[in-house]
Amino acid sequence: MDSIGDIATVTVHIKKIREKIELDTSKPQYIETIWGVGYRFKM
Numbered sequence: 001m002d003s004i005g006d007i008a009t010v011t012v013h014i015k016k017i018r019e020k021i022e023l024d025t026s027k028p029q030y031i032e033t034i035w036g037v038g039y040r041f042k043m
Contacts (some may be wrong), residue, residue, distance in 0.1 A: 014039055 014033075018025045032040045 022028050
């Protein structure tokens with residue numbers, strides 16, 4: 001399937017969300033990166 005845009009778009013959006021909700025962006029508590037799959041929101 002062809003996609004429109006760039007994979008970096010998602011990465012940038014996740015980074016901006018982390019900056020808003022995480023206390024320490026180097027050790028995220030809420031948005032977990034699952035390599036090869038995507039992201040997961042933890043509560």
